[in-house]
Amino acid sequence: MWWWGSLLLLLFVAVLVTAVAIFALRTPRRPAAVVLIGPCGAGKTLLFYRLTEDEHCDTVSSMQSNQGQVGDVALVDFPGHYRLRGGLKDELDRATKLVMLVDAAAMAAQAKPAAELLFQVLTAFQNAKRPPPVLLICNKTDKATAKTPQRVKLMLMNEIETLRKTAHALRSIDDDDDKQQPAQLGVEGRVFSFDQHSPCPITFLPISVKNDDLSPVRAFVQTGLVSTTPSS
Amino acid sequence: MPLPVEQVVVFRKGGKVLWSRGKAKDVVNSWIGSVLLEEKGGDLRATIESYTVEWRLANDVDSVLVLVYNKSMELDFGGELLERLRSAVRKQPRELDKSYDRIASDLEARPRRVAPAPAPARREEEEEGEGEEEDEEEAAAEVSVEEKLRRRGVGTKGGRRKKKEDEKPTKKQPKVWRDTIHKRTSAAQVAELDYSKKEEASDASMATTYLPADGERAAWEEDEEEKKSGSWLSSLMESAAGTATLTADRVEPIMAQLRERLVAKNVAAEIATEVCESVATTLAGKKLGRFERARGAVKDALAAAVERVLTPKRSTDVLREVLAAKERQKPYVIVFVGINGVGKSTTLSKVAYYLKSHGLDVGIAACDTFRSGAVEQLRSHAKCLGVDLFERGYLKDPAQVAKAAIDDAAKKKRDCVLVDTAGRMQNNDKLMRELAKLVTLNEPDLVLFVGEALVGNDGISQITLFNRALANFSPTKRQIDGLVLTKFDCIDDKVGAALSVTYATGQPIVFIGVGQKYTHLKKLSVTQVLNALFS
Numbered sequence A: 001m002w003w004w005g006s007l008l009l010l011l012f013v014a015v016l017v018t019a020v021a022i023f024a025l026r027t028p029r030r031p032a033a034v035v036l037i038g039p040c041g042a043g044k045t046l047l048f049y050r051l052t053e054d055e056h057c058d059t060v061s062s063m064q065s066n067q068g069q070v071g072d073v074a075l076v077d078f079p080g081h082y083r084l085r086g087g088l089k090d091e092l093d094r095a096t097k098l099v100m101l102v103d104a105a106a107m108a109a110q111a112k113p114a115a116e117l118l119f120q121v122l123t124a125f126q127n128a129k130r131p132p133p134v135l136l137i138c139n140k141t142d143k144a145t146a147k148t149p150q151r152v153k154l155m156l157m158n159e160i161e162t163l164r165k166t167a168h169a170l171r172s173i174d175d176d177d178d179k180q181q182p183a184q185l186g187v188e189g190r191v192f193s194f195d196q197h198s199p200c201p202i203t204f205l206p207i208s209v210k211n212d213d214l215s216p217v218r219a220f221v222q223t224g225l226v227s228t229t230p231s232s
Numbered sequence B: 001m002p003l004p005v006e007q008v009v010v011f012r013k014g015g016k017v018l019w020s021r022g023k024a025k026d027v028v029n030s031w032i033g034s035v036l037l038e039e040k041g042g043d044l045r046a047t048i049e050s051y052t053v054e055w056r057l058a059n060d061v062d063s064v065l066v067l068v069y070n071k072s073m074e075l076d077f078g079g080e081l082l083e084r085l086r087s088a089v090r091k092q093p094r095e096l097d098k099s100y101d102r103i104a105s106d107l108e109a110r111p112r113r114v115a116p117a118p119a120p121a122r123r124e125e126e127e128e129g130e131g132e133e134e135d136e137e138e139a140a141a142e143v144s145v146e147e148k149l150r151r152r153g154v155g156t157k158g159g160r161r162k163k164k165e166d167e168k169p170t171k172k173q174p175k176v177w178r179d180t181i182h183k184r185t186s187a188a189q190v191a192e193l194d195y196s197k198k199e200e201a202s203d204a205s206m207a208t209t210y211l212p213a214d215g216e217r218a219a220w221e222e223d224e225e226e227k228k229s230g231s232w233l234s235s236l237m238e239s240a241a242g243t244a245t246l247t248a249d250r251v252e253p254i255m256a257q258l259r260e261r262l263v264a265k266n267v268a269a270e271i272a273t274e275v276c277e278s279v280a281t282t283l284a285g286k287k288l289g290r291f292e293r294a295r296g297a298v299k300d301a302l303a304a305a306v307e308r309v310l311t312p313k314r315s316t317d318v319l320r321e322v323l324a325a326k327e328r329q330k331p332y333v334i335v336f337v338g339i340n341g342v343g344k345s346t347t348l349s350k351v352a353y354y355l356k357s358h359g360l361d362v363g364i365a366a367c368d369t370f371r372s373g374a375v376e377q378l379r380s381h382a383k384c385l386g387v388d389l390f391e392r393g394y395l396k397d398p399a400q401v402a403k404a405a406i407d408d409a410a411k412k413k414r415d416c417v418l419v420d421t422a423g424r425m426q427n428n429d430k431l432m433r434e435l436a437k438l439v440t441l442n443e444p445d446l447v448l449f450v451g452e453a454l455v456g457n458d459g460i461s462q463i464t465l466f467n468r469a470l471a472n473f474s475p476t477k478r479q480i481d482g483l484v485l486t487k488f489d490c491i492d493d494k495v496g497a498a499l500s501v502t503y504a505t506g507q508p509i510v511f512i513g514v515g516q517k518y519t520h521l522k523k524l525s526v527t528q529v530l531n532a533l534f535s
């Protein structure tokens, strides 16, 4: 029965190939994308639809992310609700650039959640080889109460300074947490500064997503550069 | 007369509004946060502030339909309106304005309060006279799927939670919105049973009732799924072709198994049922992706839902809050409440140790003036910690003792006051009143409910009754705003209580206790709980 052997081998190879194919197809790596983040109500979803479909749509709180294209760049709108924060890590893993929005007209309410999010993001990229650049949009400049980017930056910096002391003070019993210390943001004993200590280059951009021309944002999404750089 | 509704809105789960009438966006947004994202979606109806919200999901088109109206209204047509609108969303998504106007004028023409339902057969005749016959039939078929899921309680064996009181139709005001659903269900059921009526029923309805949906497999195949590689392969082929759709019937047995597993991990039975039901409503009708299998899809959806419930809805960084209070130069007050022996005093001491080790000036208030030995126990903790104890002995009004302690701390410019309270059973009205008074009088920054991670079904009644008592007995309606689970070191992988308590209250677990030492205080790891529950 000489052919038994080769039949078995053939069968074995076939099974192996199928197994590999199924494995590869079942756990698809998320494709690289530009990711929109920010607290609830900052204007991410409106920005997403303006960029991807050139549409001014009305919105409610997002329960899941939106995916689309800006030219040939993939764009993801990651919802801001705290309860969905568990999905952030996967999105950061595939982010080539980040666009973070805050409602500059509601900083009293947004500074804390925005700083927490930004802290989480910057900590995640602390030891990364190629941390993505961040465009920080200070949105809703059409409103009279909108804070200037300088002011927004200061408020976020202060909050992050507090978080550096408190966020990792109580260690959770995360399995991977216990083995390795979470990366420390900034330099021990020095006050945190975006310009000196952020692993990701951050550009602040005041804009009204509702009313303004979005070409600086579009440029960032596509090239990673911002034509007008009003960062202080 | 226009329909007395505040808003009807159709939106994508991603947040884009597809169509809307009226204005109540804040209500819709808070409904999304407090109902949908907390997996309380099984009931299709909720109260948000002074509004009633009803909804339907259209999972095949990734959309949600929501109706908001004033709580004082007893609308009987909400379900019908949404279901007819849902068929319109599927058929003519661009013509929703027209469809809505037609549905609304139908409903307006109808008398508001209808007597109890007529016989199913008669009902069918009526429907034939209406213009939207097809839509209605389709809607009816769909309700029957949703209702089927609800009635069967997603596989609960006798553990089905009883109908909420407010759903009981009273004689004076027949809540026809519920009757409508039943009527429709029974119409579908009659059609199912009565073969002589076969020809009378419309083809569309028959097809949905009897024929398997695209990709749906027969129940006998389903049972064998695990053992027979043949059906495994066929389901793989099917999913490779991307034609598979999750139907309620397919979701149900899988969900029932997952529910059993949750219960085995010490999730309260009632909570497991509610979460599973809610997730099931988000799955029915959903298309499976390529190479996605029903079991995997259901499990992933449930795991994602549990993750959302466990993930705090706000920051739980107490140290940060205390530091912010320090800047405002006002002591931050935390009250620890719960039943006897769960670890309130121990947790309080751990928190004192934690805050003190970050350079904060902490004071402890001994407001367990009830159990003998409680003050002495706290005194020895305070001594050990090197922290000041404020005490007034026993049999004093704990609310007044706490007030005096807080005033004293403010004078001494302390950063934080930790208030220990007597353990009490949730059904002891006198003691609950006393606690409500303490909370009302002192307006603490944080009311922490301390419970054991070992609790099973009884933990839920503890916590909900504590909350209800606080709401009933305090004019400010201040409730528990954070949870502590102690004795996490004693439960191995039976982590279910974490899900039960967060689901029951919607509040975050701020600390967990993992031993008797002061350093045995940690944050909850959501990842770890998920692993314990699902792997």
Ligand SMILES: Nc1nc2c(ncn2[C@@H]2O[C@H](COP(=O)(O)OP(=O)(O)O)[C@@H](O)[C@H]2O)c(=O)[nH]1
Pocket (backbone or CB within 6 Å): A038, A039, A040, A041, A042, A043, A044, A045, A046, A047, A058, A059, A060, A061, A062, A080, A139, A140, A141, A142, A143, A207, A208, A209, A210, A211, B015
């Ligand atoms: N006035 C003003 N409102 C805006 C602007 N951008 C967004 N909004 C509104 O802010 C609300 C929240 O926007 P949304 O995109 O849903 O925020 P998201 O939660 O970050 O996705 C919506 O009502 C938007 O119309 C803006 O530039 N100016």
Ligand SMILES: Nc1nc2c(ncn2[C@@H]2O[C@H](COP(=O)(O)OP(=O)(O)O)[C@@H](O)[C@H]2O)c(=O)[nH]1
Pocket (backbone or CB within 6 Å): B338, B339, B340, B341, B342, B343, B344, B345, B346, B347, B423, B486, B487, B488, B489, B490, B512, B513, B514, B515, B516, B520
């Ligand atoms: N193993 C373990 N024991 C705990 C934990 N928290 C409290 N205890 C023990 O539970 C018992 C009751 O604690 P106590 O603070 O007096 O409860 P109280 O009546 O709620 O104030 C004590 O023996 C504590 O040592 C914990 O996280 N793990």
Ligand SMILES: [Mg+2]
Pocket (backbone or CB within 6 Å): A044, A045, A046, A059, A060, A061, A062, A079, A080, B014, B015
């Ligand atoms: Mg959004």
Ligand SMILES: [Mg+2]
Pocket (backbone or CB within 6 Å): B344, B345, B346, B368, B374, B423
């Ligand atoms: Mg005690």
